[in-house]
Amino acid sequence: xxxxxxxxxxxxxxxxxxxxxxxxxxxxxxxxxxxxxxxxxxxxxxxxxxxxxxxxxxxxxxxxxxxxxxxxxxxxxxxxxxxxxxxxxxxxxxxxxxxxxxxxxxxxxxxxxxxxxxxxxxxxxxxxxxxxxxxxxxxxxxxxxxxxxxxxxxxxxxxxxxxxxxxxxxxxxxxxxxxxxxxxxxxxxxxxxxxxxxxxxxxxxxxxxxxxxxxxxxxxxxxxxxxxxxxxxxxxxxxxxxxxxx
Numbered sequence: 001x002x003x004x005x006x007x008x009x010x011x012x013x014x015x016x017x018x019x020x021x022x023x024x025x026x027x028x029x030x031x032x033x034x035x036x037x038x039x040x041x042x043x044x045x046x047x048x049x050x051x052x053x054x055x056x057x058x059x060x061x062x063x064x065x066x067x068x069x070x071x072x073x074x075x076x077x078x079x080x081x082x083x084x085x086x087x088x089x090x091x092x093x094x095x096x097x098x099x100x101x102x103x104x105x106x107x108x109x110x111x112x113x114x115x116x117x118x119x120x121x122x123x124x125x126x127x128x129x130x131x132x133x134x135x136x137x138x139x140x141x142x143x144x145x146x147x148x149x150x151x152x153x154x155x156x157x158x159x160x161x162x163x164x165x166x167x168x169x170x171x172x173x174x175x176x177x178x179x180x181x182x183x184x185x186x187x188x189x190x191x192x193x194x195x196x197x198x199x200x201x202x203x204x205x206x207x208x209x210x211x212x213x214x215x216x217x218x219x220x221x222x223x224x225x226x227x228x229x230x231x232x233x234x235x236x237x238x239x240x241x242x243x244x245x246x
Contacts, residue, residue: 027157032060032083037070037111037140038165039087041132042196051085051207058211070111072127072151075143079154079182083161085203089132090166090190091142106171107142108164114139126151145174149181156183161217163206164189165199170238180242186217187242192235202228202237 032055036048048064055062060083065074070088078084089109094102107128114129118141121127130142162176162184169189170176176187188206190199202224209220221239230236 028082028159029080029157030059030061031081032062032085033074033078033081034062034064034085034087035070035074036064036066036087037109038089038196038199039066040068040111041089041134044087044196044200047087047200047204050204054207054211055083066111068111068113072110072112072141072143072147075108075110075147076151076153078162078179079152079156079160081160082157083163085163085165085207087165087199087203089130089140089142090164090168090171091130092168092171093128104172105144106168106175107144108166108169108175109140109142112141114141121147145172145178148175148178152178152182154182156185158183159185161186161188163203163217165203166190167193167235170240173240176240176242184242186221187240188217188221188237190235190237193233194231194235198228198231 034051052062052064092106094104126147128142130140170191205224206220209215218239225237
């Protein structure tokens with residue numbers, strides 16, 4: 001699975017899923033999120049079960065969301081969780097600015113099909129129309145770094161981690177920097193293109209190393225990076241430490 005953003009310039013946990021935790025409440029919150037928008041194109045229910053069950057055994061209350069449930073509101077409320085695992089398409093794009101400079105952006109797909117009603121978000125540089133490489137006839141709504149800067153609600157608890165299983169999730173540092181402003185501790189992602197198989201193997205290894213083998217998230221990311229190595233697209237798994245509490 002390789003994905004690209006084209007710039008044109010679920011299973012919900014229940015009706016109360018956004019009211020479960022108060023972003024002003026005690027830390028840590030003991031909540032984890034597994035969100036799988038890739039299930040629309042590349043379902044892996046066995047992996048999702050493993051992630052959810054492992055987190056539950058570790059003591060978390062786990063919300064599982066897939067498909068079109070991976071929407072704008074979900075991204076806005078990532079701060080509700082101590083652990084976030086995203087399995088999504090990701091992409092990058094280049095836009096020539098009026099002064100001639102080329103701006104490079106990366107973004108994360110939602111599970112929502114593109115609709116022209118999202119054009120206002122696009123003009124505000126909060127979102128983009130995005131097409132997956134495997135099927136250029138399809139288009140999704142993707143969120144850009146500006147979305148995380150301007151649309152997020154609340155703050156992360158110290159030591160919180162976001163793991164993004166997608167292409168280009170660390171192509172630039174704009175998304176982790178935006179989340180760091182909200183208190184995120186660790187952001188883990190891939191620097192470039194990555195296959196679905198690599199994503200799935202990497203996510204399983206990360207969670208196993210942390211919750212079954214006793215490594216912390218940074219140690220686990222380093223170990224997974226060593227085991228997977230740099231792929232044929234020169235992409236590597238990295239962890240970005242954003243705060244000292246992590």
